[in-house]
Amino acid sequence: MDFGLILRVYPYFLEAALVTIQLSVLSIALGLVCGALGASARLSRSAVLRFIGAAYVSVIRGTPALIQLFILYFGGPQIGIQLDAFDAGVIGLGVNIGAYMTETMRGAIIAVDRGQNEASRTLGMSRWQTMRKVILPQAARLMIRPLGVNINAQIKGTALVAAISVVELTYTAQRYIGSTYKPFEMFFLAGVIYMVIIYVTGLGISWFDRRAAIK
């Protein structure tokens, strides 16, 4: 282990870590939007929307994220979608994790006791009011932990965009291996940074979960 080398290159890794964090935050935000839309579609009264929601989840979860990124980034220009690598990464990863979040959110919503729904409807609330004022506040609490699992997976998932040459943490590690021939040191450094990001995120999620718990 060459620690001198690690000390020399770590500032560049921290810069790359910022890109990883940006990718994570943006794609998770997009994923939450896709997840909310997907869950609404899957729970909708319209059969067409339900089918669209189910197809979204099935196709995205049934194929590798790497292939989805490749279709978007390399195949996109053929059908008139020209994105730079970072944008393609955010959109590809966001739409991908959105399918998993759809299922997380749907699961939390249907986990709320049915009696809650029936009681609110009996009290004269509309379907939408029931959802917004009774079901969702309860479901939101149930979602935090499983969404945390999705978020954790997504942070590690951002490593995939190294394959479409976004200069993030994994790509940077690869590049420095090319110039230094020291794979262990470079991966060690990148690995430590990933673990710090994931650890801090985990703390944030636990804090949020505790705050949202019903006392």
Add this chain to the structure above:
Amino acid sequence: MGLDFTVVPGYLDALFLGALWTVAITLSAAVLSFFGGIGLAVIALYAPAIVRYPFRLLAWLFMGTPLLLQLFLIYFGLIQIGVDLPAFVAGVIGLGLHFAVYNSDIIQSGILAVDKGQHEGARTLGLSNGQTIRKIVVPQAVRTVIPPIGNNMIALLKDSALVSVIGVTELTLSSQLAISKTFRPFEFYLAAAAFYYVINLGLETVLRRIERSVQISR
């Protein structure tokens, strides 16, 4: 440049071969991750602290870093210390260990859910501690956790696409090779996605059958 799917049939043989490699690497890694997961779970629950803690650190490392990084480390990093693995083997080890750690977590909860009386009963009947774990506790634990392990296997199938970056000519790399000759990324990646989707459906069917067959009839 529009779309032209007529170029795909000419490379179907290559894609099929790639798909076979994908299946081969997924199955090998799945077997490694299943038994590795059982081993890690038993170590985590029963081994003395001096063995347990290093393994816990290892598990933590595997769960906290991206799989892609781990594959690079195993394939390129081990060369640095003189271990030169073929890409296929490195891929199977990387995928297998990564998912073994995740399986171990699930299997541990399964073991803890086995009634304590089973362990006590077996010991009373004269079985040693090792025999009890191997023949009484683990078989019951594994049955109850087959569904979540199945989910990991499906994730494993999709993550097997990552081994293309260390040069295993599986489905993803086969489609890339076809693209490098035809310059038609959209068509071939879509074809690869279709292959993955079909393999995925097959795997789900097999897993459902396994789930049903291992259910304990009550």
